[in-house]
Amino acid sequence: MGENKINNKTICSLLIIFSFVLYGNTIFHDFALDDSVVIQKNKLTMKGISGIKEILTTDAFYGLLGNKKIGLEGGRYRPLSFIIFAIIYDVFGSYAPIYHYINILLYALTCFLIYVFTQKIIPVRPITRWYFSIPWITAIFFLVHPIHTEVVNNIKGLDEILAFFLSLLTVYLSLLFVENQKFILGFFIGFIFLLALMAKENAITFLSIIPLTQYLFSNDRKKSYILTLFPLLTATGIYFFLRIHAIGSIFSNQEMFSLMNNPFLEMTCSQKYATICYILGLYLKLLLFPHPLTYDYYPYHIPIISWQDIRAIVPFLIHVSGAIFALAAIRRYKIFSYGILFYLMTLSIVSNVIFTVGTFMNERFIYFSSYGVCLIVSYFICHISACFSLKGNKMEVRSILLIIIVTFFSIKTIYRNTFWKDDFTLLSHDINISSESAKGNFNLAFLLYHRAIHSSNIETRQNELSLAIDYLTKAIHIYPGYQIAHFSMGLAYYQLDNNIVKLLDQFKQATSLSRDPDFFVNELLLFTKDIKNPDHKIAVLEGMDSILPDKYGINYNLGLSYGQYKRDYSTAIIYFSRAIHLKPDFFDAYLNLGVAYQFNQDYLQAVNIFEKALELHTDDIRLIRNLGFLYLKMNMPDKANAYLEIARQKEKNLEKRF
Secondary structure, three states: OOOOOOOHHHHHHHHHHHHHHHHHHHOOOOOOOOHHHHOOOOOOHHHHHHHHHHHHOOOOOHHHHOOOOOOOOOOOOOHHHHHHHHHHHHHHOOOHHHHHHHHHHHHHHHHHHHHHHHHHHOOOOOOOOHHHOHHHHHHHHHHHOHHHHHHHHOHHHHHHHHHHHHHHHHHHHHHHHHHHOOHHHHHHHHHHHHHHHHHOHHHHHHHHHHHHHHHHHOOOOHHHHHHHHHHHHHHHHHHHHHHHHHHOOOOOOOOOOOOOOOOOOOOOHHHHHHHHHHHHHHHHHHHHOOOOOOOOOOOOOOOOOOOOOHHHHHHHHHHHHHHHHHHHOOOOOHHHHHHHHHHHHHHHOOOOOOOOOOOOOOHHHHOOOHHHHHHHHHHHHHHOHHHOEOOOOOOEHHHHHHHHHHHHHHHHHHHHHHHHOOHHHHHHHHOOOOOOOHHHHHHHHHHHHHHHHOOOOHHHHHHHHHHHHHHHHHHHHHOOOOHHHHHHHHHHHHHHHOOHHHHHHHHHHHHHHOOOHHHHHHHHHHHHOOOOOHHHHHHHHHHHHHHOOOOHHHHHHHHHHHHHOOOOHHHHHHHHHHHHHHOOOOHHHHHHHHHHHHHOOOHHHHHHHHHHHHHHOOOOHHHHHHHHHHHHHOOOHHHHHHHHHHHHHHHHHHHHHO
8 A cells, every 4th residue: 555545445444443542432421411312211212123113203202202292493303313223222222332332433434434525526636645635634624523522422413423424425426426327326316315314304405515516526417417306306305295294394383482492582683693693603613623512502601692792793704705705716716615615504404594493502513514614624734734844844734733633633522522421420510611501500400409319318418409409590590481490499499308388489480480380280299299298298289279279180189188198088079079170071080089978978979979970981890889889888789789780790891801
């Protein structure tokens, strides 16, 4: 192998080795952030291969939430990564190292594809050393860039890696198709692009990238360009058909009223677009100088910016002038133009300019776009700095630049990986960077709360609950309308020192702010089931009833509590009756009301209630038998025997069925 030449097999091996050197310290990390959502808590993933059919026909969050409203901006139809997770789960279960290993391997293959693709559009000159070529430097810059640590470390990031790999492969195949016009390539273009779209919606931007690439880097064969569109548009049509079938529409029409799902909710239109420009400036800054990095860019880690702020004006001018330059000089400086346009086109869909994506920004959002910047920087190093050299020294400026950038980026990447070890390590570190993020403070508080209530050490429990309250206080200070933070604060206060007053006060705050107070009602009812002190349980339920007196669930649970703990059946009857008034088809309330009358020795009322309940559930053997015994107590043997015989017959039929 000569100094100026190297085969692709060796390049691929080098990139795989380097990938595992950089990310090898992540293999034995635990699941973090959204990983549990797509694997450990996802019922479709946990079905393994048998869940694939449902994965293909439902929203990405169906496996976690079922038919509940997901409360997130935009519908998510991304079945490909979920299918892969399901297959892995079928074989390895929830063994995290396997998932991390696959992310690293596919990331390495993506970097190799970047090398092959870039070599296709910018052939290496014979006199150029391979390690100073644009394709190699672009691939290496992409590989070592610390901003990709979120995508690689977060197992859920497989959707980004798959989507970009498959999209870039589609572009590469489209160039081959223009060269030889083989029909089979057209089929693969359509099939692979469909897979890219099914990995993540961002791939749709390649409908503009592909013709741009063909225009700049292939022979002028317009017929071939047009022919390439057929498989691409066919794949897009199939994807949209599947998406509409799964989530009901191309885009979600759910209106977002929470700042955590619509960060621009409290801004004017002018502030919104000024803040977006500020964010675009942050993206460029992180691509050129990736520090500090954080998983959390929620309100108000990103502040509200106006057009009087230079932090909005400068990025606006940079992006507009960059776009104008790219279009005006598209033939003369086609590498620069292509890099700029690739960056802008792939960024457009996650920039919040076209539609709101649910958060201000995320490092994974510029995973696709970073290729454009890596290409431009590589071109600059190879073609600009090559003109200069250090006097009296054989080492060129470009060598120094390469060593500095690759070394700095590699150290930063390896160091950043350490914080992705698990949820607590990541959240407790990144809160120091995103201290003004309401969601960041809430997430850490939520984690501390759950650590505390599962701790057997009383001192640790109290300390972590106190810390959780501090972070929740900060979250609410940042965003006073943060409903779930108010609710969680109440739970934390009760767990800390049985403070019922603060629990109910925060419950009142949460429900008054919410468009769906029933969510908090149901959550607090679940919480009361674990309250061991009957007086506390009843006090909480009565407090809930005074805040929201028309909730059947609260009245029903009060009836149960007075009956079970106080043996106060008269009061239980009042609450069960209220529950039935609020929900006339509430079978369990009828059943328990009848039991309360029975214990109160009002057998006639008990019979009347049980017979009404029987109208709702005609096959309930337990209820039928109860009626039989009641009629015996009332000295009505004929009716008693009739009901008991019906119960026996239904039991026999049930046994035959099984």
